[in-house]
Amino acid sequence: MDSTVTIKDVAALAGxxxxxxxxxxxxxPSTSPAARERVHxxxxxxxxxxxxxxxxxxxxRSQTVGLLISDVRNPFFADVAHGAEQAxxxxxxxxxxxxxxxDPKQQDTYLESFLTQRVDGIIIAPQGEESAHLRALxxxxxxxFVDRTVDGFEVPSVTSDNALGIDQxxxxxxxxxxxxxxxIGGPRSISTGxxxxxxxxxxxxxxRLDTDPGLITSGDFRSASGAVAAERLLSGAQPPTAxxxxxxxxxxxxxxxxxxxxxxxxxxVDLVAFDDIEWFSELDPPLTVVSHDAQAMxxxxxxxxxxxxxxxxxxxxxxxxxLVVRExxxxxxxxx
Amino acid sequence: MDSTVTIKDVAALAGxxxxxxxxxxxxxPSTSPAARERVHxxxxxxxxxxxxxxxxxxxxRSQTVGLLISDVRNPFFADVAHGAEQAxxxxxxxxxxxxxxxDPKQQDTYLESFLTQRVDGIIIAPQGEESAHLRALxxxxxxxFVDRTVDGFEVPSVTSDNALGIDQxxxxxxxxxxxxxxxIGGPRSISTGxxxxxxxxxxxxxxRLDTDPGLITSGDFRSASGAVAAERLLSGAQPPTAxxxxxxxxxxxxxxxxxxxxxxxxxxVDLVAFDDIEWFSELDPPLTVVSHDAQAMxxxxxxxxxxxxxxxxxxxxxxxxxLVVRExxxxxxxxx
DNA sequence: TTGTAGGCGTTATCAG
DNA sequence: CTGATAACGCCTACAA
Numbered sequence: 001m002d003s004t005v006t007i008k009d010v011a012a013l014a015g016x017x018x019x020x021x022x023x024x025x026x027x028x029p030s031t032s033p034a035a036r037e038r039v040h041x042x043x044x045x046x047x048x049x050x051x052x053x054x055x056x057x058x059x060x061r062s063q064t065v066g067l068l069i070s071d072v073r074n075p076f077f078a079d080v081a082h083g084a085e086q087a088x089x090x091x092x093x094x095x096x097x098x099x100x101x102x103d104p105k106q107q108d109t110y111l112e113s114f115l116t117q118r119v120d121g122i123i124i125a126p127q128g129e130e131s132a133h134l135r136a137l138x139x140x141x142x143x144x145f146v147d148r149t150v151d152g153f154e155v156p157s158v159t160s161d162n163a164l165g166i167d168q169x170x171x172x173x174x175x176x177x178x179x180x181x182x183x184i185g186g187p188r189s190i191s192t193g194x195x196x197x198x199x200x201x202x203x204x205x206x207x208r209l210d211t212d213p214g215l216i217t218s219g220d221f222r223s224a225s226g227a228v229a230a231e232r233l234l235s236g237a238q239p240p241t242a243x244x245x246x247x248x249x250x251x252x253x254x255x256x257x258x259x260x261x262x263x264x265x266x267x268x269v270d271l272v273a274f275d276d277i278e279w280f281s282e283l284d285p286p287l288t289v290v291s292h293d294a295q296a297m298x299x300x301x302x303x304x305x306x307x308x309x310x311x312x313x314x315x316x317x318x319x320x321x322x323l324v325v326r327e328x329x330x331x332x333x334x335x336x
Numbered sequence: 337m338d339s340t341v342t343i344k345d346v347a348a349l350a351g352x353x354x355x356x357x358x359x360x361x362x363x364x365p366s367t368s369p370a371a372r373e374r375v376h377x378x379x380x381x382x383x384x385x386x387x388x389x390x391x392x393x394x395x396x397r398s399q400t401v402g403l404l405i406s407d408v409r410n411p412f413f414a415d416v417a418h419g420a421e422q423a424x425x426x427x428x429x430x431x432x433x434x435x436x437x438x439d440p441k442q443q444d445t446y447l448e449s450f451l452t453q454r455v456d457g458i459i460i461a462p463q464g465e466e467s468a469h470l471r472a473l474x475x476x477x478x479x480x481f482v483d484r485t486v487d488g489f490e491v492p493s494v495t496s497d498n499a500l501g502i503d504q505x506x507x508x509x510x511x512x513x514x515x516x517x518x519x520i521g522g523p524r525s526i527s528t529g530x531x532x533x534x535x536x537x538x539x540x541x542x543x544r545l546d547t548d549p550g551l552i553t554s555g556d557f558r559s560a561s562g563a564v565a566a567e568r569l570l571s572g573a574q575p576p577t578a579x580x581x582x583x584x585x586x587x588x589x590x591x592x593x594x595x596x597x598x599x600x601x602x603x604x605v606d607l608v609a610f611d612d613i614e615w616f617s618e619l620d621p622p623l624t625v626v627s628h629d630a631q632a633m634x635x636x637x638x639x640x641x642x643x644x645x646x647x648x649x650x651x652x653x654x655x656x657x658x659l660v661v662r663e664x665x666x667x668x669x670x671x672x
Numbered sequence: 673t674t675g676t677a678g679g680c681g682t683t684a685t686c687a688g
Numbered sequence: 689c690t691g692a693t694a695a696c697g698c699c700t701a702c703a704a
Binding site for chain 2: 691
């Protein structure tokens with residue numbers, strides 16, 4: 001039940017010194033073909049696996065990066081994680097994926113753990129505002145923000161063009177003749193929550209739509225809160241004719257609320273979601289979305305992080321969004 | 337940009353030896369209150385964080401477990417991961433989450449990496465059949481299977497009662513008067529694929545339903561394959577009146593195929609999915625599912641793994657399934 | 673090209 | 689209760 005075959009065993013079996021063995025294994029050119037062959041044979045025979053801990057202890061590089069996302073169960077972040085992980089793998093880094101679960105305390109727990117594991121760098125979709133913890137982190141280890149940012153941090157980030165996305169959605173709904181759009185936003189403590197909210201307010205004004213503050217609600221980026229918010233919007237005296245949800249889980253919640261009220265999506269009420277999720281196109285009706293490429297976001301973040309780790313100072317990246325019109329806001333509207 | 341404050345610095349500042357410092361830090365009772373206080377003060381002042389690598393190198397325990405799931409983007413596995421992770425945290429273990437992406441090669445890459453990181457144990461939802469790699473693994477490090485198993489391995493596992501679940505679904509559909517049920521199964525190379533398939537065949541026979549082999553298709557547990565399979569089933573000469581999908585992504589694929597054919601779910605064709613996903617109840621119509629508790633599966637697997645790590649020999653666990661009837665198979669059926 | 677030896681940060685042993 | 693000191697497994701000068 002234990003392997004404990006060390007480099008010494010390999011050296012002994014190969015009949016060379018540990019130094020030579022180490023050199024062969026790390027691809028040091030100063031090795032004879034004969035030595036290489038014998039070492040590799042010994043490695044294979046013993047099933048030797050170098051100890052990453054010892055190696056990184058000695059060489060001060062762990063070839064490990066931490067990825068802290070806010071909610072694994074949100075498909076958007078699952079895609080981000082997937083993209084980041086694949087990119088890391090290509091550069092032979094191992095990704096430690098941790099799930100903050102939209103909880104600042106768990107976020108801190110895992111950051112602590114990353115530090116303790118001496119990861120070479122961290123990608124994080126930060127939870128809250130300015131935290132002393134995060135502040136300290138930024139000066140300790142290479143750091144990159146993904147999807148979200150925190151004000152006042154000089155940290156490279158990969159984000160979506162939130163303003164553009166919201167704009168595309170509002171313009172589209174305005175085109176369809178809506179004047180009362182209900183907005184289901186995220187928390188103001190999260191940068192994407194703020195950016196999307198502010199963009200919505202501006203877009204509504206620009207398109208001269210109804211600025212009734214009762215049309216603006218907010219949730220916590222999770223599905224239950226989307227249902228609650230939609231319910232609130234729809235139960236008003238003068239309900240909106242279209243709903244815009246600031247992320248996909250809340251859109252799903254809204255979906256349920258609409259169905260429970262017997263409202264037909266795409267005719268009674270239009271629905272648009274920020275975030276595209278694979279199965280949104282399989283729904284009935286398929287959902288109109290502001291799409292951004294989650295996997296690209298993840299892989300880009302990883303690229304930036306590796307840049308930082310290697311001493312470069314990469315620029316932040318803002319990824320474009322794209323409006324994908326589907327039937328949830330594409331069919332014939334029913335008369336009010 | 338580097339912390340590099342070691343236990344020596346702490347010891348120096350506290351005015352005690354590293355030995356004492358180490359004892360204080362690891363909660364060894366043989367320490368004086370005075371020493372404890374000074375050490376803790378020094379730790380706080382220096383912002384010292386023990387080096388997990390060095391610690392585990394010396395103590396032969398990394399307090400780290402590897403969790404290898406087959407597809408992060410499948411919400412079922414995201415839930416499993418979440419459950420496992422939370423359980424680990426409670427026992428102060430760190431979880432390395434890796435994503436095999438339904439690809440045996442990536443599975444091996446990550447297993448290799450786990451071994452190299454000297455994790456204390458591994459939870460895996462295995463991909464393929466008997467692999468030499470896995471075989472070697474089982475004798476090297478504590479191992480637990482989750483969701484899936486591999487034949488011929490004496491490894492504790494946590495699985496669902498697949499036969500029960502399929503039975504519940506088929507019985508329900510038979511009750512509703514269906515005689516031709518189309519089955520969208522998973523690959524035979526995966527244990528759940530086999531178990532659910534075999535259970536389906538048995539259940540169909542037991543309920544004296546149509547055993548037409550053309551009613552049985554299979555995909556790869558991902559959504560695109562579900563759409564293809566549904567399409568094939570529905571385009572036959574005598575299409576089924578109900579569809580049973582062996583996992584949720586494939587059910588989503590089937591959903592899209594049905595919509596594209598203009599078939600109404602729950603009246604034209606009934607649809608039942610194995611796996612419950614939070615938002616399945618928000619769909620229109622809400623989906624009937626064979627539900628099993630993914631989070632419980634994850635946390636149970638972690639419990640078993642920690643048992644193995646601590647030298648116990650836990651029994652495998654089979655979790656029950658539960659049929660949740662919703663409108664996708666709960667409304668009035670349309671006459672054929 | 674190869675071997676030897678010191679040290680990365682910790683914990684464990686063994687005297688005091 | 690505390691302080692030295694020897695490992696843990698590996699890499700990397702330095703010498704040969």
